[in-house]
Amino acid sequence: MKKVLLIGTGGTIASELSGEGLIPVLTTGQLLSYVPEISSLCDVDCIQLFSVDSTNITPQHWLLLVQAIREAYDCYDGFVICHGTDTMAYTAAALSYLIQGSPKPIVLTGAQKPIVFDSTDSKTNLRDSFLCATSSLCGVMVVFNGKVIAGTRAKKTRTKSFEAFSSINYPDLAHLQDGYLIEYIRLACYEKPVFYDTLNDRVGLMKLIPGTESDLLEYHLGRSDALIIESFGVGGLPSYQDSAMQKLLRKAVDCGKTIVLTTQVENEGSNVSVYNVGFRLKSDLRLLEGFDMTTEALVAKLMWILGQTKDPGKIRKLFYTPVDNDMLVIKDC
8 A cells, every 4th residue: 555645734624714714824734634545545644844824825835845855755656745826836846846857756735615614625635635646646746626737837817716726828737537537648757856945935916907117127136036928919018118117128138137027827838029119128137038937837937946046047947947847838038
């Protein structure tokens, strides 16, 4: 029988109702008691790494997860992480870069309703996650509402529905139905995983709105080693402030800062060369382009890359090197 490590981090799945809203208080052992049939699938050990609402997750929590998995890796056939849904996509992306090529499944799951509620998705998601953790799947994935999604492609797209997560610009890896795993795509893996334990969390995110002023860009650049700019449509910067914004970006790039232009639109990705407002940004300023990556993956990938190197050439090469199919559309890089 396979052996799986269940790692608790808190989240809705482990919450109980208090006078001030839901609070994560249940341990992993208590969660398992609600789904006793899991004991017939595998042997399970439990650890409670921390217990927080996922709104409070930071990059330091990601490194704690990596450390726990690294220390236990040789003793288990798979891993299940119970996590709050609100930042699960960020954690899944981060683990995809910090634990690369794992031949063993590393599954993140959670719920929209606590496991103590009569109407809950917790039990199904937990059961499905253990099915995946004992399967031949590999790498980091989110298992939720019958979907298996690559960690680099997951995004929370619904705030209340059980179908909370979608795979953005990439097919689901597998589906679960009636207790069966139907596999479509398998992530690439190595004989042994490559673990990383260094991040640079000085990565900023600026969302453009009509009328955004260059002062806001200057503020973000002053506080970040890398900045992701979520632009409109396929990508560009407002031409009415072209000179001010370009001057700031040119200075930032010359000072060694990394600038990535992406889109606010969930599906189909960016292509900044289509319109005049974006055409010169890559050729003149050498900005990086997010293409079909999710914002969550961009944030995590930049934190990982900047934790490994400060060299602009190496940063560019690592950025455009796909990890777990995080980027498929790469042009004119």
